[in-house]
Amino acid sequence: MAEAKLEAWLEENRRYAPSPDFSARANAQPGIYELADADPEGWWRQQAERLTWDQTPTKILEWDAPFARWFSDGTLNASVNCVDRHVAAGRGDQVAFHWIADAVGETRTITYAQLLEMVAQAANALQELGVRAGDRVAMYMPMIPEAVVAMLAIVRLGAMHSVVFGGFSADALASRILDSDCHFVITADGAFRRGTASPLKPAVDEALKSCPNVQAVLVVRRTEGEVDWVPGRDHWWHEVVQRQSVQHRPESFPAEQPLFLMYTSGTTAKPKGIFHTTAGYLTQVATTYFYVFDAKPDSDVCWTAADIGWITGHSYIVYGPLINGVTQVMYEGLPDSDGKDRWWRIIEEYGVTMLYTAPTTIRTLMKWGDEYPQSRDLSSLRLLGSVGEPINPEAWMWYREQVGRNNCPIVDTWWQTETGALMISPLPGISVTKPGAGMRALPGIQVAIVDNEGRHLGKGEGGYLTITHPWPSMTRGIYGDPERFFETYWSRFPGSYFAGDGAKYDSDGDIWLLGRVDDVMNVSGHRLSTTEIEHALVGHHAVAEAAVVGASDDLTGQAVVAFVTLKAHSETSDDHAAIIEQLRIHVATQISPIARPRQIILTPELPKTRSGKIMRRLLRDVAEHRSLGDVTTLTDPTVVAMIAGLMEIHASSDD
Ligand code: WTA
Numbered sequence: 299m300a301e302a303k304l305e306a307w308l309e310e311n312r313r314y315a316p317s318p319d320f321s322a323r324a325n326a327q328p329g330i331y332e333l334a335d336a337d338p339e340g341w342w343r344q345q346a347e348r349l350t351w352d353q354t355p356t357k358i359l360e361w362d363a364p365f366a367r368w369f370s371d372g373t374l375n376a377s378v379n380c381v382d383r384h385v386a387a388g389r390g391d392q393v394a395f396h397w398i399a400d401a402v403g404e405t406r407t408i409t410y411a412q413l414l415e416m417v418a419q420a421a422n423a424l425q426e427l428g429v430r431a432g433d434r435v436a437m438y439m440p441m442i443p444e445a446v447v448a449m450l451a452i453v454r455l456g457a458m459h460s461v462v463f464g465g466f467s468a469d470a471l472a473s474r475i476l477d478s479d480c481h482f483v484i485t486a487d488g489a490f491r492r493g494t495a496s497p498l499k500p501a502v503d504e505a506l507k508s509c510p511n512v513q514a515v516l517v518v519r520r521t522e523g524e525v526d527w528v529p530g531r532d533h534w535w536h537e538v539v540q541r542q543s544v545q546h547r548p549e550s551f552p553a554e555q556p557l558f559l560m561y562t563s564g565t566t567a568k569p570k571g572i573f574h575t576t577a578g579y580l581t582q583v584a585t586t587y588f589y590v591f592d593a594k595p596d597s598d599v600c601w602t603a604a605d606i607g608w609i610t611g612h613s614y615i616v617y618g619p620l621i622n623g624v625t626q627v628m629y630e631g632l633p634d635s636d637g638k639d640r641w642w643r644i645i646e647e648y649g650v651t652m653l654y655t656a657p658t659t660i661r662t663l664m665k666w667g668d669e670y671p672q673s674r675d676l677s678s679l680r681l682l683g684s685v686g687e688p689i690n691p692e693a694w695m696w697y698r699e700q701v702g703r704n705n706c707p708i709v710d711t712w713w714q715t716e717t718g719a720l721m722i723s724p725l726p727g728i729s730v731t732k733p734g735a736g737m738r739a740l741p742g743i744q745v746a747i748v749d750n751e752g753r754h755l756g757k758g759e760g761g762y763l764t765i766t767h768p769w770p771s772m773t774r775g776i777y778g779d780p781e782r783f784f785e786t787y788w789s790r791f792p793g794s795y796f797a798g799d800g801a802k803y804d805s806d807g808d809i810w811l812l813g814r815v816d817d818v819m820n821v822s823g824h825r826l827s828t829t830e831i832e833h834a835l836v837g838h839h840a841v842a843e844a845a846v847v848g849a850s851d852d853l854t855g856q857a858v859v860a861f862v863t864l865k866a867h868s869e870t871s872d873d874h875a876a877i878i879e880q881l882r883i884h885v886a887t888q889i890s891p892i893a894r895p896r897q898i899i900l901t902p903e904l905p906k907t908r909s910g911k912i913m914r915r916l917l918r919d920v921a922e923h924r925s926l927g928d929v930t931t932l933t934d935p936t937v938v939a940m941i942a943g944l945m946e947i948h949a950s951s952d953d
Contacts, residue, residue: 330589330728334741341742342368342770345585348621349374349577350383352550359768364788364795365775366768368578369553376557376576377454378548380620381417384410389595393625396599396648397443400490400631408443410623413450416443418546420451423539427514429482431456431551434559436480436512438462438471438502440489441630444518444535445606446616448484453558453576456551460559460571463607464489465908468504470569474561475509478571478777482514484535488521492635495521503528553577559777560609562715570786571777572715578770580617582719586740587618590709590723591652592681594624599648599678601627603641603655608909609715610685613771614654618719633659638666642674653701654683654711657693658843658910664696665842665865671700681726683709687911688811690833694733712736712811714797716787718771721745722809734833735810736801743769747801747809752791760802762815764794800827819848819856821892828914831895834888835860840868840877845904845912846895849921857896859921860885861904861941874900897921901941917941 334341339358346355346369355372375382384392390411397406408416429435435452437459439445445461452459460478462471475483483506488497499517503526506512517525518535555576561569587593591600591614600619604610619626627648633641641663644650663670682702684694689710698708708731712722721743722736729737739745744767747755755761765772772795775783790796800812813829828846835844843863851857862881878898886894905913920942 330725330741331738338742338744338767342581345742346372346577346581346770348584348588349379349580355553355577361768363768363793364784365780366578366772367554368768368770369581372553372577373550374553374577374580375454375548375550376580376617377417377421377450379580380450380617381410381414382548384623385414389623390414392595392623394620395443395446395626395628398627398629398631398644398648400635401493402636406443413447415544416447417450417454418544419539419542420444420447421454421546421548422542423516423535424451424455424457424482426538426542427482427516427533429455429457431549432556433457433482434460434478434480435482435484436460436462436471436475436478438464438466438483438485438498439518439606440464440486440498440520441606441628442486442518442520443628444486446628448516449558449606449612449616450620454546454548456549456555458556458558460561461607461612462561463605463908464498465607466501468501471501472505472508474569474571475505475512477561477569478559479511480509481511482516483512484516484518486518486520487525488523490521490630490635492632495523497521497523497525499525506531551576554774556774558612560612560715570779570782572773573775573777574718574771575774578772579718580621582769582771583613583618584621585742586720586723587614587622589725590711590720590740591618591654591683592726593619593622594651595622598624598651599627600624600652601629601645601648601650601654602683603629603653603659604685605909609718610654613719633663634666638663639670639673642671642676645676645679646674649678651678652681652683653679654685656686656910657684657689658687658906658912660684660689660693660697661836661843664693664700665863667866668700676701676703677705679703679706681709682706683711685711685713686909688813688829688833689734690829690836691733692833692837698733707731708733710734710736710811712799716773716795717765717769717797718773721765721769722811732804732808735804735808737808739809743767745809746794747803748791748794752794755803757803757807758805760800760812762791763797763799763801763809763811764791765797766794819858821848821851821854821856821858830889831858831860831885831893834885834893835862835881837888838881838884840864841881842866843904843912845914845917847914847918847921849896849918851896858885858893859917860895860898861917862898862900863902863904864900899941903940905941 343358351372351374353373355369357371360367394410394413395408449459462474485502487499488495515532557574557576559571602614707726709723711720713720724731724737746764746766747761749761800815802810812827831846832844835841842865845861848856849859882894
């Protein structure tokens with residue numbers, strides 16, 4: 299069944315071929331895959347020319363597995379590459395950011411020349427507060443321009459930022475500050491969400507009770523809320539930064555100068571401080587932004603709708619776009635801060651050409667209904683991107699048709715905090731796209747899908763996704779824990795990086811990402827992908843979102859349990875038993891009777907982390923009636939309790 303469906307998509311592929319604009323560009327650059335495959339290191343040396351170097355590197359890769367050094371004898375300054383050089387090239391008047399506040403009406407426009415002055419002032423201020431090359435500076439910020447300015451100022455000094463997502467608790471912030479021994483914190487008094495101010499600084503104050511080494515806290519005024527103040531430690535941004543000179547002479551740093559830390563909110567108790575360095579990372583984010591997002595600095599208005607507190611914000615709001623010198627939209631609010639058409643209004647008003655977001659958001663927008671995107675002129679869009687989780691074909695089609703109006707190629711980009719930059723994605727103008735497929739590794743990247751023993755698989759086969767050769771933006775390790783780095787990523791398939799994801803080649807040899815391997819179930823000895831069943835469920839007209847887990851089962855080893863939210867028009871139906879039965883049959887016919895869910899729980903919401911990922915681990919606990927572990931990273935911890943309650947009701951009514 300799944301194969302037949304795939305065949306139907308392939309049949310339709312002509313409709314999804316890139317627009318003529320992209321094809322023209324592609325034809326100007328023939329054979330980049332072949333070029334890169336023939337000499338990957340040569341390819342990356344050539345891509346490194348996108349950067350402005352103080353000393354051009356002669357070395358490319360030094361590889362002492364699992365530790366890589368790229369371009370190690372080159373020197374450069376990261377913030378010069380993002381800002382100064384565009385101003386020096388006479389592009390200072392170009393807008394770097396159109397910033398749009400959560401509340402309607404408040405906007406700021408920042409040109410590259412203004413950004414340079416802001417970064418220079420912030421760098422001078424940080425220097426005055428004592429920040430030096432090699433220091434770690436924690437950031438806990440809302441989505442405001444000062445967040446970008448602070449990141450660039452920190453790396454301008456050769457220090458590292460460690461941005462902690464503003465939705466994390468004081469405890470989470472403290473553990474991250476302590477793990478990398480940050481002596482400085484940059485924050486704001488508060489943040490806006492749907493027009494309401496919520497304080498941020500109290501969490502910093504709370505965290506710092508257990509972080510005695512923090513000597514200075516720089517605070518941006520955003521909400522005008524009351525804040526507690528520790529004299530000598532706390533400094534207002536508008537007092538310390540704005541009195542500084544707008545000139546700052548940048549120093550040159552080695553290619554492998556530490557750039558930033560990004561803690562991943564994994565399922566293990568201790569967060570991992572994923573560590574990135576300068577030139578390799580910058581080379582790959584710049585290259586991928588150029589090719590995958592087809593960056594056109596003079597005409598694009600790009601919008602990566604992500605938070606700066608995650609890797610997507612780092613690589614594709616800050617470094618990739620700024621190195622390419624494009625104009626961006628940066629939006630502080632939620633998709634429904636002031637109405638469910640807010641995003642579409644922003645696209646219309648600013649003439650956004652590229653939108654990059656996550657499937658979970660696409661499904662939410664889809665759930666709200668077609669009338670919202672339909673009511674706006676979205677014709678400026680020419681490219682759409684997806685990131686963070688496998689995109690189900692229905693959401694892909696909706697994105698393509700309702701948002702892209704069948705004119706925009708969709709790039710489904712696979713990568714991770716650890717990979718630093720995109721790894722698997724179609725190239726607009728070159729690749730044909732398939733709804734839900736990542737297609738193939740980008741030029742210069744070598745991946746293999748392997749079986750349990752590490753044997754390379756071929757067309758039509760599925761297994762584990764591995765990366766077989768070092769790449770420039772790869773993490774240089776887990777901060778302070780080289781053993782754990784080796785164990786986590788390099789021990790499962792010796793010599794290769796194991797991403798933790800399952801993937802398969804289709805009959806054309808194109809790659810489909812299947813989600814984390816811990817989400818793969820084994821039901822009666824048959825391997826089933828949770829993602830595949832979710833796709834089937836979401837393909838049903840009544841379903842908005844679905845999360846599937848494998849719950850242990852005495853008879854079949856594991857059994858499929860699905861948690862489903864219905865679309866608005868189906869929610870009102872009171873015949874839930876009939877809908878559940880329909881869905882079970884739907885899955886059985888779409889995939890196989892083996893995949894038929896043992897149980898389907900209808901719920902108004904799914905538990906999600908603050909980065910928008912569905913917490914399947916918690917759902918598995920619920921499905922197996924286990925006591926619930928740590929729920930502090932959820933947007934709304936009460937959702938899980940509610941679902942557990944629903945589960946009990948369903949269980950008793952099944953009896
Ligand atoms: C998943 C986000 C399928 C994957 C940039 C990976 C994806 C994890 C995709 C990394 C995609 C990311 N298709 N799955 N296009 N992109 N993932 O570190 O499971 O927050 O391992 O980085 O997200 O999440 P992270």
